Amino acid sequence: MKNHIVSAFRLTFVMLAVVGLYLAIVYGGSKILPTQGNAEIIHYKGQKFYANIGQEFKSEKYFHGRPSNVNYNAAGSGASNKGPSNKEYLETVQKRIDTLRMQNPEMGNVQVPVELATASGSGLDPDISEEGALYQARRIAKMRNLSVEQINTLIKDQTQKPFLGFFGPSKVNVLKLNIALDQLK
Incomplete structure (x- = not known):
């Protein structure tokens, strides 16, 4: 049981890092657009x-x-x-x-x-x-x-x-x- 909990936490932290990196790239990319990702x-x-x-x-x-x-x-x-x-x-x-x-x-x-x-x-x-x-x-x-x-x-x-x-x-x-x-x- 302890192994499953540790594996679950590892997977959670890995996914948080992957999704966080993805969001940072998308957000940063939007800021180089002409409207900087905002409504005109x-x-x-x-x-x-x-x-x-x-x-x-x-x-x-x-x-x-x-x-x-x-x-x-x-x-x-x-x-x-x-x-x-x-x-x-x-x-x-x-x-x-x-x-x-x-x-x-x-x-x-x-x-x-x-x-x-x-x-x-x-x-x-x-x-x-x-x-x-x-x-x-x-x-x-x-x-x-x-x-x-x-x-x-x-x-x-x-x-x-x-x-x-x-x-x-x-x-x-x-x-x-x-x-x-x-x-x-």
């Missing part, structure tokens, strides 16, 4: 927004982000868990594509960027690709009486390059892009 809060027009949580924009005057299977509710993040062979999922994606083509008729039969038709794993992705933003540029220019060049320049200015130049893709934060869009005039 933006105050705009008397409201508080979290730039690292997807927001819903319904107006045709704004860029739209990725669809959300949780209605952008950060308390219940999650995916649909339906794969590309699921008929219901394929119908949902096709409806999203049809809606995007209807909202952006200027784009004709140009392929819809995948992130505009599919929800992310968390349902809260705040970013889209530069291509996803450019796909919507003509609609935004038309709705706001701006030139497409102005909108494209704004998109280029708001595009975040990969972390350290090569970690991850270029991306555009939809909330920040829409705030910058409001500040154009």
Whole structure:
């Protein structure tokens, strides 16, 4: 019995050391990120927004982000868990594509960027690709009486390059892009 208790204590201390080291590495790693592992809060027009949580924009005057299977509710993040062979999922994606083509008729039969038709794993992705933003540029220019060049320049200015130049893709934060869009005039 004494051998079992001693073995249990040894295992407990070894696991505490391993888990503690892991947590220290994760915490330390988060501190080198641009937001240092914290939420990025933006105050705009008397409201508080979290730039690292997807927001819903319904107006045709704004860029739209990725669809959300949780209605952008950060308390219940999650995916649909339906794969590309699921008929219901394929119908949902096709409806999203049809809606995007209807909202952006200027784009004709140009392929819809995948992130505009599919929800992310968390349902809260705040970013889209530069291509996803450019796909919507003509609609935004038309709705706001701006030139497409102005909108494209704004998109280029708001595009975040990969972390350290090569970690991850270029991306555009939809909330920040829409705030910058409001500040154009």
